[in-house]
Amino acid sequence: MSKQEPPYVDSAYVDSTYVDGTELPGFHNLLGYRQASWEENEAVIELELEPKHLNLGGVIHGGVLTSLVDIAMAQAGTHCPFPGRMRKAITLSLTTTFTGQCSSGTIRVTGRKRAGGTRIFNSTGEVHDDKGNLLAIAEGTFRMRSGSDKPEGVPI
Template structure:
């Protein structure tokens, strides 16, 4: 039985909570990450619109990714969230949302990112800012094995 590497770029083999959310990676490069999510009933709150926890989780992921791009196949870089502030600016209940995280500043271990979520009509649903710490072993571009 052969062992294949997880395909994180195409949204397959996402671990744990990431798999539960069910997003896909639209793009990921140095200082910017974009993920997309096709809304399903499981992503909605009791009012029938996207749950704020889903928006916040997606922002957290994209903003951390913005500071942890790894250009080496089969390897990745990791960060932990130190602080995260989300402001909700709109609602939607269907379609595909797009989450963009951008690294804005940082040193060798700590970095700051901002993020935005838009619906498929271009409406702004949420904005965020966060501070992240690079995990041990992830401070170099080659990161750690997946």
């Protein structure tokens, strides 16, 4: 199990803007997260909360939490150690349970692949604030996209 840490995370969303020098589409940029770590079966992303991430009540929006945990759980099953290549998956199902709130600081989102075959895998996720409080838990089922079922993935 090889662990890759930024700034070298070849097929990771290092600052959610670029993958291996290629600019990502809008939604990843809109969220503004950064990749804390990414290895086989586990991905960790972090987000410094800004006013745009809050709901009308002044706490983090549930859609932001759900989006981030979806990304981390998908990444947990799609790590690709080959430079210039990546693996992709689509979400088949996602369940999120909200357990807490926060309105400032940095949140940490961890996704872990729990089981799966070559095309379908299951992951769980957790979101914590910078004090260690649990904000959300999630589980999801994902399907590898064409070509991503192989460890070498597809060209970026």
